[in-house]
Amino acid sequence: MQLVSPARRGKERPENLAERIYAQLKDDIFEFRLLPGDRFSEGEIAERMAASRTPVRQALYRLEREGYLEVYFRSGWQVKPFDFAHFEELYEVRIVLELEAVKRLCERPAGELPEALEQLRRTWMVQPEERLQDGREVSRLDERFHCQLVEAAGNREMARLHAEVSEKIRIIRRLDFTQGPRVELTYEEHARILGAILSRRCEEAQLLLKTHIEVSKAEVRKITLHMLHSARQRALPAQG
Template sequence: MTDAATQVPARRDTLADQVYEQLKQDLFGYRLLPGDRFTEADVVARTGASRTPVRQALYRLQREGFVMVHLRNGWQVRPVDFAHFDALYEARIVLELAAIERLCARPSPTPAEALRDLSEFWLVPESERLDDGPYVSQQDEAFHCRLVEAAGNPELARMHVEVTERIRILRRLDFTQGARIQATYDEHAAVLRALLTRRVDEARRLLKSHIEISRAEVQKITLHMLHTSRSEW
């Protein structure tokens, strides 16, 4: 009896995770558009899962700010609020610039030691650059998280991870165009070269410019996708 009692919750958690991941992919892929309304029954029909894991997945997405629940009116994808995303990007800039100063001021490990893995990926000849948008998007996020992590302040890194998660749904759009992928390689390489020689002011300027350019691009792409996409629901 004990074994059965411990197995049931584990299965429900797994199903909820699967529904959560599927819904998140629908959100990230703009198959669920900002402002779209839907019900738990819609998700049940789409995923084949029962109401319990569906509800768990939806409330998890609600906590993360992706969807809203309306009493007696079902669920809604949270509309795009560019002012909100701008505030998150500003917070990200503050955190990353602070991390750069701290990283360059640390005697050990040196920036070259702390960022060796990033150098191996981003400081490569153009012929060795990747053009896989989703994968480069993951590496871009890892680049910025690694910069903050290398600064050696766990609380700074924790706050940065939280902001990163909340802007991911828009930020990933920057890697749907080949030119932006190549620009990211160029911009990351410039930031790294400045960091490796402890040119902190230059590194801060380059990083701030890189983030601001990316923010402007994803807003343009988002507006375009909102005009051209159609919900599959």
């Protein structure tokens, strides 16, 4: 975990300090520097971050509200263990919302398609040499692709709920883009989904979309289990 000098701490506004601590801890969780099940105290985080307990506590409670941490009032904090059954449920909600969004988009008259679809076409329906190779950036664009599909359907509550689900599964979903072939496949699959929507082939678009999400989910689960095992193996010598 990154350490911060007292000199830098003294120059930061309290709200900025809490935000930085939050961002650092969230990154530590996402990168498996803090593992599911790991326990720690506010004092340990305050010492590592060279900060007082107040901004640390603000950051920790924010992460708890978002579902990444659990608090035990007599024994400190714990990184929430992975609950794959919960992730399965979130993926199911995501699929329902996205399939309905595709249906609504395909039912729109040709002249009423939203600009968002044209933006997505320019991003994903490109030649192989124009494709990005940075897994992190493609991961960000992939999440945006799916969110924009739902937003384009025109129901703000559907879009809000979908954004919340996307945030909750991001911790594992982004791992799909640590594998080179998955980056290439994402471009190809997104292009086929968009092509079917633009041509009003609703059932085909829905099938392509559902298959795309299901395959990604299966890959992510395998990668997550492997990374957790590897991270725990690396942690064993330090614990010994």
